[in-house]
Amino acid sequence: MSKVESKSKLNVICIFLTIVCVSILARYLISIHPYSGMGKPPMFGDYEAQRHWMEITTKTPIHQWYFNTTDNDLLYWGLDYPPLTAYLSWIYGKIGEVYERPSMELFTSRGYETDTSKLFMRATVIISDLVVWLPSVWFFVNTYYNDKDLGSRILAFLFISLQPGLLLIDHGHFQYNGVSLGLALFGITFILANRHLVGSAFFVLSLNYKQMSLYYAPAFFFYLFFSNLNLSSLSKIKQSFVNILLIGIVVILSFVLCWLPFLSIEQSSQVLHRLFPFARGLYEDKVANFWCSISILVNLKKLLSHDQIIRVCLITTLTTLIPIAVGIYKKPNNRTVFLYSLVCSAFSFFLFSFQVHEKTILLACMPISLLILKHPAIVWWFGVVSTYSMFPLLFKDQLVVPYLSVMAVYLIIGYQYQRSINASTVESKWTKLIYFTSFTGMLVSHVVFQFIQAPASLPDLWLLGVCCFSFLHFIVTMIYFHHQTFSFNPIKFKSN
């Protein structure tokens, strides 16, 4: 008996090590390809920004990090992420100094590109993934899908952690989204496990790593608020008040902890100013959101002033958030509804808010991918669409080869995986039609993009086409999940 046990234990260790190796290998194979701004002076790209932050945080005193000084030229990739990013940059910068000193020198290291320093930078992203993103996904899978067997949990883990969009942006383009998404996912999972205090602390960490996590804030807020609210009796009201107050205290404490060196008025206002650059445009480059798509029909910038645009964005975003609040209010303390509302909240911001990047679709992509075992078909399909919407960016970064490879693997293996989850259901005619139009559209646009020159008068025509086409997909997905929130019947789901 014990022999059998030790054998199966060995097997489990073997499986886990294999999974870790496969996870690293997949990431590393993408990271040998170019990164954003490779060999493009004078500004380079996101890769250089991250390297520059390591240089700045290790070489200048902490109170100068967010300020324009002789050593810190904010116009050259000045730090515009919250303190946790800066701390992490400092840690990696310190290691980088030991590993390859010239790559971290002040000024002289700008645009520093060697094979070894690329290896170092890529390794930092992979290590961040290993430390934050992968454990968070594993934790989630074991919490939310705890009724499933080990095999399907492992597959779900692989599916969620190997989403093509995240892989290509983090390990191709170069960013550390795995950290902010992982911290947010830790927050989500702790809340799903009814550990609201720890969950909100993790969410604050995520916010302080990358301000984009604000996209999830409404869902977190409404869920925590309504789930703790119980007005049935006086003692319950008291209890609710204490619970909510406790959460508030934890949130404030975590914020204070993260911002400890920046607590003076002068420091904190400068940091905030860096984090929310309202002076920038409505959207960066071309984005598959509402504002970019309607720019074909109306030119908002001519109709409204800059301040008015910001106000319009704020109002539309808040309006689209209302159904989320209603949904959670009607079904408080429901784990699946929480996930739906995370999706919808991220979509509201992505589609309607001000200053959106194409990469932020990853914030919608993450909570959607979590639903793989509930809605396999649409989750798989959305992974394709969201990656497709970032194709113009990846094209600019010379990442077409990894884009095609990762997409091909995801399309083919992912398709069979999602079919295997609900093999019993037959695809309806409508589903097939949606698949057909959307995949044909993507294929055609790729061919056009690659082989046909855009007309000289409209050089961005194809780009805009990709954005509008993706926008259609996104709005459909958003409506689908709103619909799911309201039609969701907890009892029926349990019987399934």
Place this chain on the structure above:
Amino acid sequence: MSVVGELKDIFANTRYFNLIVLATFIKVLLIPSYLSTDFEVHRNWLAITSSLPISQWYYENTSEWTLDYPPFFAWFEFVLSKVAYFFDKDMLVVDNLNYKSSQTILFQRLSVIVSDFLFILATLLLSRLLYSKLPYGNSNNNNNRKTSLWYQDKQFLVSCVVILNPGLLMVDHIHFQYNGFLKGILILSIYFICRGNILIGSMLFSVLLNFKHIYMYMAPAFFIYLLKYYCFDLPRNSETQSSSLISLFNVSNFIKLGFVVLFVFVLSLGPFIVMAQIPQLLSRLFPFGRGLSHAYWAPNFWSLYNFADRLALFLGLVSKDNIKYTGNLTSGLVGSESQSHVILPQITPPITLLITIVFLIPSLYGIFKKKDNQSFLIGITQSCFTFFMFGWHVHEKAIIMITIPLGFVCLFTSTPKYSKIYFLLSTIGHYSLFPLLFKATEIPIRILVLVTYTLMIQFFIQQNNPSKFRWFEKLYLFGLIPLEIFNIIIHPIYLAHIEKFSFVSLMLTSVYCAIGIHYCYLYMYSIIFSSSPNHNTNNKKKNN
């Protein structure tokens, strides 16, 4: 069932399709990785075959990388050059030495990846042939098989083991060579012979020899198998031969076989016979001037021999006056022609040939004794292994020729020895390829690829054919970890710049792997000579 029918049967199960997709796109992702001089070698051959008349192919020497593969490979390059034309014409100019445009890289990389499909299909066919008839779980039901768990489907696992071979990935898709489709021809030839289509099989093997003559390493096994089981009409399953050999000789089969083989060779060498270029061709194909060992010693017998020589010198076992030759003592990594032993006797090609033949004879015992697929594959492997161990100027890359055919036997249930030997040889042998990928970007790839693969086959083996390792085997395998740490961290930082120690890393890798590979070599003999699975072998203890 026809070959096409068998392929249809295989692809009825989508897991094979997934495997191909995964393997292919791993290769595609490796496109931007480091390219060795072999890339330029093959570019040069493209240029030679496309722009010069056949009569010049084996004389052209603008580049130092002259054409030194047999004619079929030259024709293969000729066909490729027709496609290359559409990617970048300039790569087809002989004088464009070291030409590396992005289109050239893309074309050459893709040509390897596409030609690899032959390897993949051949592997799928052979693993079906070998494993689909084996008892499967509790039932042999076909429908049961398709819905079964993938990690208990041996046919699929063996396909994975062979197709995802890390050595092939490192040598073909990073370092750059065309071993994949050559292995494909080899596997197809084995497949047809095992299937009973002897003539097609032997024709394919002759074709293979005319693509790359290094496959002669396997020729003895094929020769014995064909001679004994095709040219002689031996009654099946009988080990005793009652009637005289002559009366059993099947003349018509012998003539058929001879004709097929001769036909292939005439097709390949004919033009050069007509042009009277055979001596020139042979001098290109067999450059004996290159020395006993390659720059990086392949981990074989000569590696230990060289090492013993250096060690004796280092320890001062011989007085300085007796040393006739001191040119390369400090470099250790002795280059081609000038290789010379200081203390131990000099080795010449005839000596290596003699030793090889001596060790070949027992290698072929298994094939001679028993006609079954297992002994055939093991015999092929061991024949190749013997050449690897004792051959003249063996490349470390030749280890893949051993691990690929051995991969097919790794899940045979008759004895856990098969899976054990494959695990050992795959880990040690593929580790010995590491010095090929020495650049910063590729070091993580080589480690990740090998570790992932090793864990994967460990999982497969534990699921289906569990085998236990002895303590010294474990110790040896885990010893590879400190060795790798030494090679990638300690040596480059502290030792590489000291001339005396610059070669230590390579030598240590070679010698350490050579020890394990000797153990595997002897272990293979123990498999060949143990008739029953339970038979305990004493060879295990003969560790070098």
